[in-house]
Structure formats: structure tokens, C-alpha cells
Amino acid sequence: MPILEHLWIIPLLPLLGSAINGLLGAKWPNKIVTSVALGSTGLSFACALEAVREFIAGGQAPFRKQFFDWIIAGNFRAGFDLQLDQLTVVMVLVVTGVGFLIHIYATGYMAHEGGYYRFFSYLNLFMFFMLILVLAANFVLLFVGWEGVGLCSYLLIGFYFLKKSAADAGKKAFIVNRIGDFGFMLGMFLLFRAFGSLDFQTVFAKAATWQPEAVGQFGTLTIACLLLFMGATGKSAQLPLYVWLPDAMEGPTPVSALIHAATMVTAGVYVVARSHVLFTHAPTAMYVVAIVGCATAIFAATIGLVQPDIKKVLAYSTVSQLGYMFLACGVGAFGAGIFHLMTHSFFKALLFLSAGSVIHAMGGEQDMWHMGGLASKIKVTFWCMLFGTIAIAGFVPFAGFFSKDAILFATYQSEYSGKALYAVGLVAAIFTSFYMFRLIWLTFFGEKRYDEHHVHVHESPGSMTLPLMILALLSLVGGWFAAPALWGGPNYFADFLAPVFGNAEAPGGEAAHSLELTLSIVAVLAATAGLIVAWRMYSGKVVRGTSTGLHKILYNKYYVDELYQATIVGPLVWLSRNVFWKVVDVGMIDGSVNGIAHGTEAVGDTVRHTQSGNVRSYAVWVIIGALVILAIIFWPLWRPAFFVATSGGVR
Amino acid sequence: MTAPLIIFFVLAAVAVFGAVSLILQKHPIHSALSLIVVMVALAGLYLLMGAEFVAAVQIIVYGGAIMVLFVFVIMLLNAGEEERTNLSRLATYAGIPLALALAGFIAAAIARSGGYLPAPAPNGALTSTKTLSMLLFTEFVYPFELTSFLILVAILGAIVLAQREN
Amino acid sequence: MNEFLTHYAFLIVPIIKIVILVFLVLTVDAYLTWLERKVIAHIQTRWGPYRVGPHGLLQPLADGVKFIFKEDPMPAGVDKIAYFLAPFLTLMLALTSLAVIPFGPQRFTVWGYETHVGIADVNISLLVLFAITALAVYGVALAGWASNNKYSLLGGLRSSAQMISYELALTLSVVGVVLVAGDFSLRGIIEHQENGNLGLLGWNLFGFSKNGGGFTQIIGFICFFTAAIAETNRVPFDLPEAESELVAGFHTEYASMKFAMFFIAEYTSMITVSCLCTILFFGGWLSPFPLSWTFTQFLPSVLLIPFGLWIIYDGIRYETIFGRVLLPGIGTALLALGGALLAYPAINGYIQGPFWFLAKVFVFLFVYIWMRGTLPRFRYDQLMTFGWKFLLPVSIANVVLTSVAILIWGKH
């Protein structure tokens, strides 16, 4: 059966799984819940593969179909339209594939947690919304998925809702995302205002014909792009809205892996890449994107240098890597950005899952200063994590190398102060490799810094290690699409995406090629530098020192949270409590409601004396009313002739 | 003075007489009987206008079902003569005049509105049962179904009211 | 004189017809009582009325005289209006209902006024009939209530409840026929059952009428006849006048002529119901034989002759002199009639319709009496249960089935 014609099946399956588990799962044993969840996601993955096969077989012609109308108001139409082109192919495969692996992992990880069915119901629901997001063929439907994944992330961050920190983290994520979504919606409205439609096809087609705006010019496109990017910064945790992501680590580790590393946080990148036509026509916006991305990359990386919590380190690393992706988009290398998105989703999911495995082994311990010397105890996890680390640090021939290299190369070539951005990116790369290897050493080497009598380190079950190995393999080979480019061959990935992004890629050429080689060697050297520094500092016997000076600032994440608390949250709370609650709500609204009630009561008290309870009196009242009404009706005809004109009225 | 006119006046007189006696009779049964007289007279008028089906239905349903229910209930409750109490001052003094005023008002209004209309002619094709049923099942099918629901509800209500709580 | 007749024929002719009909009906009622007593007596192996006249043939006259000259006491505390109104109302409605029944196909012209066999030819005669029967409740109910007697009151209440309950089934059971015929007029329904050479198969009972498409109305017939018996308060539905429980039910307090009116009304409504059964389900005046069998026209005359001979034979050896005179007289009269019919075949064509009609009606009257002789009475709750939970659903089902059948086979 041609899946491509029935694209809706792919998102529908997870939705079904979610519904079944959510409604009936409470009573069921974990086995059934597991089979439902895995079955739905696995099937949807299979469907996605089939759809992609048909897509390739069909000559890679972009597929669009309007399944049914959702909103029709005036000349505005938002339909349930799905589309499948090269970009979507990459996203769908990543979402379903990685999602499926993480589902498998979660069955092992959550086995002994409460609310098993709830967890998987949420997880499937997330899959549904994410697929809607990537498959949508217009901004409105995309926004549905956008909000949906936000909701699921909220639900899953606050999964242990009895823990106050978890609940707060959930709320924080939700509220911070609201700010971004606000911008996103404004962007949508502006686009509709400008193009009279929100279908990707029409919007981009019309936009392509527009005159590109100059740098520093804030035309419609620029503003729209900036607003869209505002949404992206919220969803993808860029400056200044990144603050929710580190706290989001309160959620279960599979969630951190799936939502906050592999898929959801990359939604912003996807949106920017999807609307690349708009961005390429608005260089100012591109510039902003590049700068913000670059800044985020270095900023988060610096914070990541000193974090003690294994998941926090990975979280900041995620933020930083997302910065890389935006940097790529900003300099016009959308292909590179998506490429990094894919590889990153591989190795970052791998890292998170491995971290989860470590935490599992340590019985819930997350502080790296209480680990150490685990390499010999949990070999599989160790090797997988090592693979991930090498990949993210960017050593040949791991996935991270190719994608990051592509980004840095594109940045270097960008005419908008490309060199500077490149330098910053390179530094960020050094930091990356440093904190990753710091993590490795603190966790797996050195002497034990935990109490063996309480903690019994043990390797995780197969259901957890199997996905780890698969992901490790992927993060090794994931980047080889672009490998031939090194010796001047074609870059298969870029070529695959070319139909979408046109020739947004930097032009090749012999000089460019040699330059690329140089740059990649530099990148590898940078990674090595980071590795060496980490080795010098953290191999052997290490102690947690008292943090002072710069270290202290970094340790406290530049006091950003405190800053926000003082500047935004605090005043807002004060305003709400003292004005909106005590004055507006209590005073006006409640006051008016109660006033109406009291008024009614008073009126009733006086009027009720007419209620004799005698039906005949009521009858007379009815008659009086009828007389009045008739009088009003016939007032215009009220003349002496009225009563004698029984025969032949006035006409 | 043509035959239809004579018939009309006879029937009208009967109807009015029945209505008046409905008011004047002291015993509910007699009131009911006078009301039946009114209804039969009206049925005659319908026939005079050529609305046979309505006339038949008028007698079957009104005369044969509804009024029978009234009589039945009156017998069941063994209602005696009504006591002419005057507990409602309003009704006692203002009631009848106001009622008459309203009646005159309506009469004037209706008469005036009907003055220019042609005289109703018995038209078989117009009011044949076929026409009515066609109309009932095509144009008015929705209200028709609604009335069926209404009847269902009424039946349920009657049953609920009738059963003794136990 | 003549132009006076031609001018007022529209008034005079119906009046004459009404007088004739009323006279006939009253006579038939009277002799129906005689027949009933005879039949039941023989069912119970008795002789029945035997004293007054040969075979008690003059018994009805004696009864009539007795009714007229009996004292008519008025119980204390009755509601006068209702007490007087009830019997008149009952009788009037019972007689009126006969007005719309056509007894024969012929139309003939008297004094330039075209008329037919039967009094009024309304095109919704069926509805009119139902309207009249619907009003018939009041007579019984009022009589019961006005008599100021608990038995009468119970009888009246019972009858009003019973009549309302069975009126539904009565009406619904006929809807099938109306659907098939697509007509509310009894004449139209009869003519619709005349389907070429099919003869009695064309009757609605067998359903091969013009549009029937062979869907039998037998369910409708059974429901109709049952409900009709209940409407006429006859055994086994005679609870309003259940002797063993309520003395005489609603007419306990009535005597002499008022009682007679109830009595006549009851038998008249029996006749009406029989006519209705005949018309609706048994082809009215249609002969059961195919049209092509013209020789069946002579059936009435051929039947009359042996009947007359038998009466003569029975009469000449009768005990009383009067009988030996009267019975042979009747016999020879019938004989002569039959002979005349044979002699002038042209007349046969005219009497065919009435003959068959009355023959069928007689059969139904006999069934009435037969049932009274054999069936026991229902208990009140049984009556209600039967009416609401069996008869009504079945007749509704019949309506549905008929409509479906018409959809499938009908030629509308």
C-alpha cells in the first residue's frame, strides 16, 4: 500500500498508541503498555522508511497533499496538509528512528518507575506532535506541532511532579517557551499579512520573487524572520531564552535524550531551515541568527566547563551545539546546519542515554564528583559514551567531525565577518572537546569517589545497552555521507538537500577544497588541544576545589537566572499579586459579581410581594401584558378608523 | 342569504353558545360537554370551508381523545361543583373587563387584517389528504419528527406522574 | 308539484333514504336480538324463544311493546342533563355512522337528482366513521357517571378507558388498507379491490387488489375485528356491562325506552362494524367469483328457491295454526321472489351488489353471536395488557410491513 498517499498514518500511529496507553494503560501490566508503545512507534518508523523509499523511487519529487480543511475563514485557509521533501525526509527519519531507539531504551530505564503507562503515553504523544511539526505543509499546522511538543515537554519534565524542582522546571520551560511562541505567532500574522497565505508553497514562492533586503534594513521580511527566530530561540534554547533547558534535566533521562537533545530542541533549526527562502532575502536576520548562534555556542560551552552534574554538562553542550546549528543557518549553510542536526541527534542522544545508563548504574547519582573509575565496571556504557564523546569533540572519522567541519568552513567563507565568527566557533570547539573529556575522566577514570557499600554499580539491561550500541555505530558512520568531500568527492548529504536549499551551499572549487582541508586539520587540532588539557587536569587524583573568581561565575551560570529573577520575574509577581489580584480580581470582578447578586436579592425582596400565589391573578397579569404588547404593535395603525375598519382594511 | 351562510351562522351560534355555557356551567362535566359542542361545531365549520381532513382530525383527536381524557379525569377525581371563591382581588374586579378589552382588541385586529382576503372556497385539491401528507412529509418533516419526540416525552412524563412513588 | 320535487330533490331524496335505512336497521336490530337468543340457545342446547309466534318470530315485537310501556323511573341524585343526553347521544351516533356506508355500486337518478345506494358519499368516509365512533365514548361514560351509582360509574370509567385504548389499534389496523387503496373513501376502497378476474383473491384480505401486490392484510383484519369488538363492548370485551361484576354496568340505572336505546345502539354498531369488515377486507359488494363467471349472477335466486321450499315444508307440519299459516306464506313469498328473479334475469344485475354485501355482513354478525356464545370475558388488566402490549404493536408492525410491501411491489 502506498504510504506516501496516506502520509497521515505516520503521525497517527503514535497518537493511537498514546490514546490507548493513556486511556486504558492504567490497569494493564507493563508488558502490554510496552508492546503498544513500541509497536506504534516502530510501525510508524517502518511507515516512514517505506514512505521515504517511495519518495526516492518517485524521483524525489516533493510530495504535498491536502487531507482535509481545518480552518476556513474568509480567504484564510489552514488545512491538514502534509508534505514530504528532502528536508522532511531527514527530520522524519531522525525523529522516528532515534525516537524508536529511545523508546526501547526507556522500557528498560523506566521499568521500576511509577506511572509507566503515563510516561509512554506522553512519549508517544510527543512523537505525534513532533511528526506533525516536521510533516506540516503550512505554518499553522506546524505551529500545532510546535505547541504540542511544548506541552509534552512540559508534561515530561514535570513527570516526577511530586518533586517541587521538577514541577518548577516544567513550568519554567513552558513559560519561557511562551515568550518565543509569542514572537512566532506574530511572525505568522505578519507573513499572512504580507503574503495572504500561510502555506509554505505559496509563501516561499511569492517571497522568492521579492527583492532581497539590504543589510541593516528592517523590511517586512527581516521583521518576520526575526520574529520567527524569536520563536526558534525559545524552542531551541538560544540566548537569551536558553535558561529552561538546563532545568529541564529534571525529567527522566530518556526524555532529556529524545526531547531536549535529539528532536524537539532542533525544531527551531528546522523552522529556520524550512523558511530559508525568507531568511536569504533578509540578510540582517541572517546576521542576527549567526551572531546569536555563535554567542550561544561559546556562552553555553563556557558554562559547561565547570558543571558538576553529568546531565547539566550535556544540557549545556546541547545548547552550545544548537548554537552551532544556528550559526550554520546564519551564514547560509542550511545544509550544514541540518547535517549537524542529524549527527548531533545521534551522538547527543547516545551521550544522554549513556549518562542515563551511568546514573542507572550509580543508583540515581548525578554528581560526577561522586563517581570515577567506572570504566572497568560498566564497559559497554563506557565504550558507547567514549564513541559519543569522540564524535561530539569532532575527531576523524566520527560524525561530529564532518558536520562541525562543514559549519566552520561555511562560517569562514561567510562575507559577514565570517572570520570572527569562525574564531569564536573554533574556541567553542576546543571547549566542547575539553568538557566532554573532563566528563569522561571524572566519570570513568581515577579512583572511586563513592561509597561502595551503598552503591552497587551494575551494567544496565540489554534493552538499554542495545540502543546505545546502535547509536554509537550511527555516531561513527553518521557523517560519512559527507566524507568524500574531504578528497574532493561529492558531498552526498548536501547534494541530497540541494533541491530544497538550492545552491545555498558555498561554492566548491580547488582553492575552497584546500582551504577546507586546512580548516578541518585545524579543527582536529583544536579538539586534540581540548583533550590534552582535560587529560592534564582530570587524570589521576582530582579533588573538587572551592570555586573562586571566574570559575565561580561560570559555576553559577553567569547568574543569569538570578538576573532574570530580579529583573523580570520579581516585578511581574509583585504586579500580579498587588494589582491584578488584590485590586482587579478581588476589587472589580468579584465586587461586580457580588454586587449583581446583592442587587438581584434586593429587587426580589421588594418585588416578591406581588406574588400572591393565586393563579387567577397571574392570569390577569398575563392579559395586561398581552394588551400592552398589542398596543405597541398596533400603535402605528392607531386611528379612529381602526375600530370600525372591520371590512376592507387600509392597504 | 345563501345556504352556506345559513349553515355558518347556525354553527357559529352553536359554537358561541357552547363557549358561553362553558363559562356559566358550574359543574366541570357540563363545561366539558359544552366544550365538546364547540369543537363539533368548529369541525362543521372546517367542513364548510372544505377542510375535511382537519375536520375529521379535529373530532377524532380533540373530541375522541383529549376531551375524553378530561371527562375521564373529572370522573376519576369525582369533582363536584366548583366553589366560586374570590380570593384574588385583582381577578375579581379587573379580570373580566380586561379580558373583554383584550378580546375586543384581538377581534378588531384580526377582522381588520382579514378584511381584504377572498372568501375561503372549498377546494378539494388544496386540502386533500394527499396534499397535506405530502407537505407534512417533505416541507414540514423536521417539525413533524419533533412533534413525535414531543409526544414521546409527554408519554414518559405522564407515566412518571401517574405512578405512585414506592 | 313535480318541479318542486326536482327543485328540492337534494333535500327530499336523502330524507327518504334515511327513513328507509333507519326503518330497516331498526328491524334488523330487532331480529338480530331474536337471532342471537336463538343461536346462543342452540349453542347451549336450549330452545330459545319459542312462545311468541312460530319459532318466537314475533318475540322482538313483544319486546318492543314491553320497552315502550314499561315504567321509566328516575333514580335519586342523577345529573339530569347527562342522564337524558347519554342514551340519545349513543343511539344517534350509532345510527349516524351507517350514513357513510355504501351498500351497492349502482348510481341512479331520482327526480333529476343523481344518488346511489347509501346515504352520504363522502370522500373521507372512513375518517368520518372513526370520528363518530370516537364520539361514541361519551354516551357510555356519561351514562355511567350521571346515574349516581357506583356500578355505573365503574362501568363508565372502564368503558371510556377501554374505548380509548382500542381506538388506537382500530385506527392503525386500517391504515394498511388505506395505504394499499390510497383512498379514504369506502367506495374507493371497494372499487380498488375489484381486480379483473381474480375474484375473491382481489380482496384486501388476500391482497391481490389493484396495488396490493399480493401482500395480505390478514393481520390488519384480525387486529381490526378484535379492536372493533372491544369498541362495541361485546363479548369477550364487554366489561362495561359485565353482569357478573357490575350488575349491568353503565346502564344499570336505565329502564324502558332509554335502555332500549342503548340496546339498539349496541346492535347497530355491531352492524356498522360488520359492514366495515366487509368493505375493508372482504371486497364489500364484490362477488367472490371472477367477473367472467356471469352465471353466478343467478346464485341468489337459486338459493332462494330451496330456502322457500324448506320453510314451506317446515311450516305445514307446525304445531300452531298461526304457524301453519305464516311460515308457508313466507316460504311461498321467497319462492315467488326467486322465480321472478329467474324469469327476469335483468334484475339480477341490480341485486348482485346488495346481495353479496348483506351476505358477508350476515356472516360477521353470526361470528359476533357465536363468540358471545363461546368465549369467556377478559379480566380488566388482561384487557389493558392485551390492547396496549399486543394489539397496538402488531397493528403498527402491520403498517410498517404494508408500507414496505408497497415500496417493493406496489404500483403507485
Add this chain to the structure above:
Amino acid sequence: MVPTNYYLILSAILFGLGIVAFVFKRNIITLFMAIELMLNAVNLAFVAFSQSLGKPDGEVFVLFVIVVAAAEAAVGLGIIILTARNRHSLNVERVNLLKL
């Protein structure tokens, strides 16, 4: 022929008499009958209009009115029976719990 007005005036008179009966009578059942009388008057007007305008709609409405009246009678009489049982009186002026 009979002019439409005659019918209309007759219906108006009957309606008025219904109103008078409604305020004049005390017996619940009789009040109910007064309502039925008004309904009948309205029906008469309906039929007169439909006949003189040559539109059968009016008669369809009459049918609806009759149906509604039947339903109303069923429920209303049930209520009346209960009231009579509980209050031991059919006089509306004695059934005056609905005050203050």
C-alpha cells in the same frame, strides 16, 4: 360564500371567551379547558386563512397544534391528578403554595 372575516371574528370571539373563562373559572380542569378553547379558536383562524389564501400550510399547522394540545393534555391532566390528590381540592385559589 362566507367572507373570511366572519370566520376570523368568530375565532376572535371564541378566543376572547376562552380568556374570560380563564380568569372567571376556578376549577383547574376548567381552566385547562379554557386553554383548549383558545387553541381551537386559533385553529379556526389558521384554517380560514389557509383556505382563503389557498395555502395548505395553515392546516398543517393546525395538525401540529392538535398534536401539541394532546401532549399537553396528557401531562397537564397527570399533574392535575397529583395536585388534587395532594391538596384535596381542584380550586386554583386553594392551590397557592407559590407565594412569598
